[in-house]
Amino acid sequence: MKLGSLPGALTICLLAPSIGSAETTLTISSYGGGYQEAQSKAYFSPFISANPDVLIREDSPSSNAKLKAMVEAGAVDWDIMVTDDTFGLDSDAAWLEPIDYTIVNRDKFLPGTADTYRIAADIEATVLAYNAEDFAGQTPDGLAAFFDTETWPGLRAAWKYAPGGLLETALVADGVPADQLYPLDVERALTKLDTIKDDIVWWETGAQSEQLLSSGEASMGLVWVSRALSGADKGIQIDWTEWTSQAAYWVVPKGTKNKDAAMKALEFFTEPAQQIAFTEFMPYGPSNKNAVDGVLPNFKGNLPTDHLEGRIQINAEWWAENGAAVDQRFQEWLLQ
Amino acid sequence: MGNRSARPLLSRVPAALWLLIPVLLFVAVFFLYPLLRLLMVSVPGGSFQFYEQILTSPVFLRVIGETFQTSLVVMLVTVLIAFPYAYAMANCSRTTLLLLTIALLIPFWVSLLLRSFSWIVLLQNSGLVNDMLRGLGLIDRPLRLIRTPLGVAIGMVHVLLPYAVLPLYTILKKIDMRLMEASSICGASWFHGFRRVYLPMTLPGIAAAAILTFTLSLGFYITPALLGSPRDMMIAQMIAGQIQEQLNFGLGAALAVVLIALTATAFGLFGLLQMVFARRQAKREQTA
Amino acid sequence: MTTALRRILFWGFVTLTALFLLVPTLIIVPMSFSTTPQLEFPPVGFTLDWYGKVLTDTAWLAALKNSLLIGSATAILATTLGTAAALALSAAEFRGKGVILALLLAPMVTPVIVLGVGIYMVFARWGLSGTLPGMVAAHTVLAIPFVVVSVMASLKMVNANLAMASAGLGAGRWFTFRRVTLPLILPGVTSGAVFAFITSWDEVVVAIFVANTETRTVPIMIWNQVRTNLDPATAAVGALLIVLSAIGVMLSYKFKETR
Numbered sequence: 001m002k003l004g005s006l007p008g009a010l011t012i013c014l015l016a017p018s019i020g021s022a023e024t025t026l027t028i029s030s031y032g033g034g035y036q037e038a039q040s041k042a043y044f045s046p047f048i049s050a051n052p053d054v055l056i057r058e059d060s061p062s063s064n065a066k067l068k069a070m071v072e073a074g075a076v077d078w079d080i081m082v083t084d085d086t087f088g089l090d091s092d093a094a095w096l097e098p099i100d101y102t103i104v105n106r107d108k109f110l111p112g113t114a115d116t117y118r119i120a121a122d123i124e125a126t127v128l129a130y131n132a133e134d135f136a137g138q139t140p141d142g143l144a145a146f147f148d149t150e151t152w153p154g155l156r157a158a159w160k161y162a163p164g165g166l167l168e169t170a171l172v173a174d175g176v177p178a179d180q181l182y183p184l185d186v187e188r189a190l191t192k193l194d195t196i197k198d199d200i201v202w203w204e205t206g207a208q209s210e211q212l213l214s215s216g217e218a219s220m221g222l223v224w225v226s227r228a229l230s231g232a233d234k235g236i237q238i239d240w241t242e243w244t245s246q247a248a249y250w251v252v253p254k255g256t257k258n259k260d261a262a263m264k265a266l267e268f269f270t271e272p273a274q275q276i277a278f279t280e281f282m283p284y285g286p287s288n289k290n291a292v293d294g295v296l297p298n299f300k301g302n303l304p305t306d307h308l309e310g311r312i313q314i315n316a317e318w319w320a321e322n323g324a325a326v327d328q329r330f331q332e333w334l335l336q
Numbered sequence: 337m338g339n340r341s342a343r344p345l346l347s348r349v350p351a352a353l354w355l356l357i358p359v360l361l362f363v364a365v366f367f368l369y370p371l372l373r374l375l376m377v378s379v380p381g382g383s384f385q386f387y388e389q390i391l392t393s394p395v396f397l398r399v400i401g402e403t404f405q406t407s408l409v410v411m412l413v414t415v416l417i418a419f420p421y422a423y424a425m426a427n428c429s430r431t432t433l434l435l436l437t438i439a440l441l442i443p444f445w446v447s448l449l450l451r452s453f454s455w456i457v458l459l460q461n462s463g464l465v466n467d468m469l470r471g472l473g474l475i476d477r478p479l480r481l482i483r484t485p486l487g488v489a490i491g492m493v494h495v496l497l498p499y500a501v502l503p504l505y506t507i508l509k510k511i512d513m514r515l516m517e518a519s520s521i522c523g524a525s526w527f528h529g530f531r532r533v534y535l536p537m538t539l540p541g542i543a544a545a546a547i548l549t550f551t552l553s554l555g556f557y558i559t560p561a562l563l564g565s566p567r568d569m570m571i572a573q574m575i576a577g578q579i580q581e582q583l584n585f586g587l588g589a590a591l592a593v594v595l596i597a598l599t600a601t602a603f604g605l606f607g608l609l610q611m612v613f614a615r616r617q618a619k620r621e622q623t624a
Numbered sequence: 625m626t627t628a629l630r631r632i633l634f635w636g637f638v639t640l641t642a643l644f645l646l647v648p649t650l651i652i653v654p655m656s657f658s659t660t661p662q663l664e665f666p667p668v669g670f671t672l673d674w675y676g677k678v679l680t681d682t683a684w685l686a687a688l689k690n691s692l693l694i695g696s697a698t699a700i701l702a703t704t705l706g707t708a709a710a711l712a713l714s715a716a717e718f719r720g721k722g723v724i725l726a727l728l729l730a731p732m733v734t735p736v737i738v739l740g741v742g743i744y745m746v747f748a749r750w751g752l753s754g755t756l757p758g759m760v761a762a763h764t765v766l767a768i769p770f771v772v773v774s775v776m777a778s779l780k781m782v783n784a785n786l787a788m789a790s791a792g793l794g795a796g797r798w799f800t801f802r803r804v805t806l807p808l809i810l811p812g813v814t815s816g817a818v819f820a821f822i823t824s825w826d827e828v829v830v831a832i833f834v835a836n837t838e839t840r841t842v843p844i845m846i847w848n849q850v851r852t853n854l855d856p857a858t859a860a861v862g863a864l865l866i867v868l869s870a871i872g873v874m875l876s877y878k879f880k881e882t883r
Contacts, residue, residue, distance in 0.1 A: 027837045032852025058683060059837040061852050065581045072583075073748035077836035155480070160566050201483050202566050205852045214662060216478070217461040234662075331582075334566055335395045352715035355708040356724065359768065362705055366765045367731055370742030377745060417641055424638040439642040443649045445869040447826045449846050450862040454648040456854070457655065457663045464651075464665050494648060497641075526630070555735025557829055562850060572737040579741055579833075589745070592738040599735060 024261045025055045029067075030082040031248075032060030033207045035226060038281035039082075039121075043269040046277075050268070054261060061205050067253050071095045076255040079262045086163040088118030088251045089320040097252040103263040108270070113287040118249040119270060120287035122278065125304035125311075126165045126246060128239040129228035134219040142241040144173045146220060147192065149199055154219025157212040160202035162330035163319045165244035166193070168312055169222060172242060178312045186326055190333050202334075225283045229302060240307040244314055247287070371596070378590035386590035396574070400594065403571040406485060406560075407553035410492045414549045415542060417493065418500035422541070425501070426508035444498045452562040455491045456482060459563070483565040491559040496552060500545035507541030536620075539613050547606035551599050571595050652866065656859035663854050674860040684845060684861065691825055691841040694756060698763040698824040703817040705764070706771025711805070713772075714779040725772075732769040736829040739765070744833035754836030762834050763824035770823060771816035778812025818872060 028044070030036040036058065044056045059078065064087045070076050071094070088096060096117040106114050113120035130140060134154050145152050146169065158166055167189040168181055174192045176185075193200075201218055203209040209223040214231040221228075228238050250269065252262045268274065275286035276294040283299035286292055295303070304311070319326075378386055390396040425436050443451060458464045459481040466478040481487045515533055557572035564570070569577075571591060578588035651665050659669030678684050709728055713721060731739065743762050744753070752758030782805065790800040806813075828843035835844050842861065849858045 029837070032848065034853075036852075057686075057837055059840075060848055063580070065583055068583055069580070073753060075748065075751075075753045075836070077754055077838070204566075207851070207853045211460070211662075211854055215460045215462045217480075217482070332395055335398060335569065352712045353718065355712040359705040359709040359728065360724070362761075363727060363731075363765065363768065366743070366761050367734075367739070368727075370739065370746045371734075373746050374738070374742045417644075420634060420637050421641045424635070436638070436642060439645050441873070443645050445822075445873055446649050446652075446866055447828075447843060447846070447862075449826075449828055449843055449850070450652055450865065451648055453846070453850050453854075453858060453862065454651050454655075456850075457665050458648055458651070462664070494644065497645060526627075551733060555737055557737045558847075572735065575737050575741060576832075579744065585745065588741060592735075592741050595735050596738055599733070603733070 023053045024258055025057055026079045026258055026261055026265055027057045027059060027077060028080045028082075028265075029059040029062040029078045031062060031206055033205070033210075034230060035206060035224075035282060036060055038278055041281060042278035043274050046274060047265055047268050051264075054265075056265075067251075068095050071254050074255065076253050076257075078253055079256045079258045080265065081251050081253060082121060083118070083249050083251050084163070085246050085249075085314050085316045086319045086323055088115065088249050089316060090116055091320045092117060095254055097254050097256065097259055097262075099252070099266070100259070100263040103260070104267045104270070108288050108290055110287055110289050110292075113247065118251045119266060121248040121250050121269065122275070122282070122287060123285035123304055124246045124248055125225045125243045125284075125307075126159070126222055127225050127228055127243045128220065128241075129213060129223050129231070129236050130220040130239065131213060131216060131218075132235045132237045133216075139237070140220070140239045140241075142173075142239070143169050145239070146222065147173050147196055149196055152220060154199075155212075155217060156196055156200050157203055157209055157218035157221030157223060158200050159209070159222065160204050160334070162327045163314070163323055165246065165312075165314055166222065167326070167330075168244055168314065172312060178242070181312070182315045182318045183322070184318070184326070186329060190329075193333075225302060225304065229283055229299070238302065240310055242310045242312060243304070243307065244312045245304060246314060248284075374589045374592050377585055378593050380586055386587045387594075389587065390590060390594060396591070399569050399571055399574050400598075402485075402568060403554060404598075406489060406492070406570060407550050410489055410496065410553045411546055411550040413489070414493050414496045414500045415504075415545050418497055418504055418545055419538075419542070421497075422501045422504035422508050425505050426511070427513065440498050440501055443494065448495050448558055449562075451494060452491055452559050455487070455494070455563055459487050459490065482563060485564070485568045488560045488564040488568070488570075491563045492553060492556055495556075495559060496549045499548050499552060503544040503548065504538070504541040507538055507544075511537050536617070539617075540610070543606060543610050543613060547603065547610075550606070551602050554599050554602065555595060571598075649866075652859050652862040656856050656863045658856045658859075661855050663856060663859065667856075674856045675864075678857050678860050678864075684842075687840055687842045687845045690756070690759075690835075690839055691843075694759045694763060694839075694841060695821045695824040697756075697760040698767050699817045699821040701760060702764045702767035702771050702820040702823075703813060706768045706816060706820075707775050707809075707813055709768070710772050710775035710779060711801075714776055728772050729769045731765050736766070736827075740830040740833040743830060747834060753834060754839055756839055758834050759831065759839055759841070760824075762830045763827055764820075766827060766830065767820035767823040770819035771813075774816035774819060775809060775812045778809045782808045818875070822869075822872065 030039055040058065044058070048054060048056055062078075062081045062083065064083055067078065067081055067083075070078065093116075098116050099114070099119055101114075104114075104119065109119060110123075113123075128140060128143060128146060130145075130152070131154070132139075135152060138152075140146075140152060146156060149156075167184055167186060170189040170192040171181055171185065172178055174188060176188075201212055203212055203221075203223075206224055206227050209221060210227040210231055212218040213221050213223065213228070213236050214234040216234075222244075225238070228236055250266050252259065252266070256262060270288050272286075272288050272291040272294060275288050275291040276296060278284070279286065279295045280298055283302045283304075285303055285305050286295065300306070380386075390400075421436070421440075425433055425440075428436070460466075461478040461480075461482075463481075465481060466475075469475045469479065481490070511534065515537075555572055556570060557576060560568075560570045561573055561576075564573075572595065575588050575591045575595065578584045578591060582588075654667050655663060655665055656674055657670045657672070658664060658667030659671045659673075660667075706728075713725060739762075747753045747758050747762075752761065790804045791797070795803070826843060827841075828847055831841055831844050832847065835841060840848075842865070846858060846861060849855075849861075
């Protein structure tokens with residue numbers, strides 16, 4: 001873009017929002033960064049091309065708490081939000097609209113990815129990523145390395161979110177078999193985390209986790225696959241031996257004025273064509289069973305589905321029941 | 337003036353005072369009432385449970401303590417850096433004064449958010465500061481600056497420096513440098529003259545700079561949120577967290593009331609201090 | 625210590641302080657030209673792509689429009705209310721004047737986070753959350769002190785006798801205000817208005833609690849970006865804002881000169 005055209009672009013776009021003749025504006029809140037850009041390219045843009053009467057306004061970062069606050073205040077500003085495993089369960093009925101399965105086709109989803117209040121957007125993974133330069137050719141082998149700062153020196157990046165898989169990671173590293181994690185022994189997990197507490201740098205958004213690894217601040221981190229991969233040119237590698245599996249979900253806040261349009265959009269976003277297009281930009285698996293075979297080869301070898309043997313599954317039901325209490329304990333522990 | 341019979345009534349209250357009504361109403365509705373509301377939310381049904389929780393939990397007390405400590409350190413460092421700068425501004429050529437003023441005001445006019453953003457880039461492990469320290473051979477592993485209390489303090493000092501320099505400068509430029517010259521002619525060393533003659537006269541400026549930086553520090557939110565780590569939270573982050581993440585409005589409101597109370601107390605203490613200075617000064621002038 | 629050495633040390637320290645003030649502010653500009661998506665300083669390569677990206681992005685432009693709208697409305701409202709208050713406070717001596725002045729200036733020293741949370745709680749009940757009028761009201765509270773201070777300072781320099789003379793000559797109050805007082809205090813009013821605009825333009829903490837996706841301002845966009853996507857596009861926005869601020873500063877100095 002030449003500099004000369006900037007003022008023109010500025011004037012046009014300043015006027016544009018008021019000229020737009022769209023009848024519905026859908027506001028969608030997602031995780032931001034490269035992930036949301038991929039969603040924008042694979043889901044949002046095709047949707048507005050197909051539905052000229054709908055505009056999509058994007059927001060980020062999404063937040064379960066903010067959604068709840070909006071619903072409580074009766075000022076629902078988001079029509080669709082992206083969330084994690086711990087939200088959108090039947091116990092969250094107070095905050096969410098049920099998915100309208102007369103508009104959304106329930107049969108197309110993989111088992112367990114279409115619930116009363118949420119449908120999966122994609123299947124993700126949190127992996128152990130490390131900066132190869134820091135370890136002189138050595139490669140870690142499993143989550144225990146995260147807690148071994150003698151063999152693997154340097155700071156550790158971790159998600160400041162209790163249900164984000166950190167406690168499960170600590171227990172597995174402490175010797176608990178992956179299939180016997182629940183009910184979680186929270187105190188044991190925190191005791192294990194205490195051993196590296198001073199070495200942990202916390203991240204709250206995906207962008208921060210990426211920055212921590214690629215700037216060399218942390219030598220190792222528990223981060224989302226996509227964030228680990230985008231640091232590949234800075235020497236960031238992934239240890240797939242053990243990883244926690246997660247999904248991203250679409251939810252619709254209770255009281256939105258655009259419920260039907262939102263449901264139509266969700267049906268569109270989860271169609272095979274869109275979900276396959278998404279795998280061009282992101283190393284995540286589809287939730288639509290008809291899209292599974294069409295996944296593009298761009299991230300072959302780094303898709304969660306390529307490493308099923310090391311998968312540690314998060315028990316969302318357990319978290320739904322115990323999440324609030326565990327989170328409180330986690331917050332206290334953080335500040336101790 | 338048309339209606340003369342209305343005049344006696346109006347003239348008892350100066351007519352100009354009517355001009356105050358709109359602004360007072362506005363401030364009452366959009367400033368006083370929200371604060372009152374916070375107070376009410378913090379004591380649901382007249383119960384002080386949230387204050388009890390704050391005063392008995394080591395977590396909250398630690399955050400309050402650390403906020404105090406950070407503010408104190410930031411205040412001291414800011415005033416120490418600001419003093420020579422203000423001194424230079426008060427005693428230099430016009431051109432230098434212009435340059436120093438520009439250097440001071442440019443950051444003042446650029447959003448605090450953007451400046452925290454550059455500090456993230458400068459202070460990260462591969463950032464300019466670490467590169468320079470390594471280039472000079474002072475360190476061989478990058479220093480951990482960002483997401484530490486040190487990083488927060490650096491960012492805060494940067495934001496607060498103009499607030500300390502400006503009140504100091506207004507006082508310093510009024511001081512007659514001939515007094516210093518006189519003391520050195522009388523044979524006193526430079527340092528002696530500075531400490532005994534110059535410094536006492538600058539105390540009101542130092543006090544003003546200190547109170548401003550300290551009280552502003554107490555309520556800092558953006559800089560610690562972007563440059564700090566969740567482990568070394570300041571009280572403003574705790575308030576935002578209670579409201580936005582925990583949805584615990586009562587506790588958030590109680591913490592907000594605590595922050596206001598701390599700010600007011602700090603103002604009060606500094607006010608007292610200033611009065612003491614003023615009295616001492618007056619006594620000194622009497623005995624001189 | 626010799627005088628010369630002391631001078632060198634002193635001016636060295638002052639120069640370092642000036643650099644400390646300037647460098648973190650100004651590196652935003654070169655960072656915005658970087659060709660790599662990661663934020664680095666010194667930047668790599670040269671491109672204007674980030675500016676293109678920002679200036680054609682409807683979200684940024686909508687935010688810019690909101691910021692300009694809210695800033696202007698805040699400037700008008702705060703200047704009107706604040707100037708009236710300053711006139712009243714300067715015109716008369718009465719009991720409680722100190723208290724009223726303290727009340728009007730209080731938002732300046734109240735921690736913004738406290739005000740943000742308080743306003744958040746009442747606005748939710750009043751239906752003002754996420755609305756433009758709500759944003760304007762919240763920012764006006766923060767801006768009024770600057771107008772009051774600025775106008776009162778310029779009123780101090782106006783000779784009260786002039787207004788009295790005008791009244792004595794039979795001029796009405798409104799006429800006196802418009803033709804005599806206002807022109808004299810205009811520089812103070814204008815710089816108050818500029819301050820009010822800047823207060824709103826830069827404000828982020830209260831906005832975090834009041835704005836929604838539709839009414840979000842440029843600072844809110846930056847706040848979201850810094851937390852989710854650190855890339856040179858944010859630096860490009862920053863550089864544009866620095867240029868805008870510079871223009872603002874120059875304008876306000878122009879007004880001062882004409883005083």
